[in-house]
Amino acid sequence: MSSRRTAKVAQAIRQVVSSAILFELRDPRVKNVTVLQAEVAGDLRTAKIFVSILGDEKTEQLSMKGLEAARGWIQSRIADELDLRLTPVLTFVVDYGIKKSIEVSKLLRELHPPVEGEDPIEELTEMETEEDEEPADEEE
Numbered sequence: 001m002s003s004r005r006t007a008k009v010a011q012a013i014r015q016v017v018s019s020a021i022l023f024e025l026r027d028p029r030v031k032n033v034t035v036l037q038a039e040v041a042g043d044l045r046t047a048k049i050f051v052s053i054l055g056d057e058k059t060e061q062l063s064m065k066g067l068e069a070a071r072g073w074i075q076s077r078i079a080d081e082l083d084l085r086l087t088p089v090l091t092f093v094v095d096y097g098i099k100k101s102i103e104v105s106k107l108l109r110e111l112h113p114p115v116e117g118e119d120p121i122e123e124l125t126e127m128e129t130e131e132d133e134e135p136a137d138e139e140e
Helices: 003-024 057-069 071-081 097-111 120-132
Strands: 033-040 046-053 089-094
Touching (some): 003 033, 003 071, 033 097, 046 057, 046 097, 057 089, 071 089
Parallel strands (some): 046 089
Antiparallel strands (some): 033 046
């Protein structure tokens, strides 16, 4: 099976799982869950769903228990939406990338707090335009 087909199936599964969790899942334990990515095995029998859960450790554990409890229902949604011979068995994996990037951002702000009246975005755009406007060598 081609990796292109696997990537398309993974994208479709991510979409179905994401909309099912966001709009249809009624489990109160599942809060602040974002589906980031889906990885599907080459034989399409298993799929890993990478999720980010905002909140503390307790919220994360509750949300994961809720997702595991709803796994069969979510798999049935995939079976209803996608025309696949086999419905992949889902496993949910917490991806800490977003939490880590937020922590790094906070640490950077603590190390170099912005000065009042200073706009870091404006400074970056000024630096980029200065680089673009560098005079070229005038050799004729």
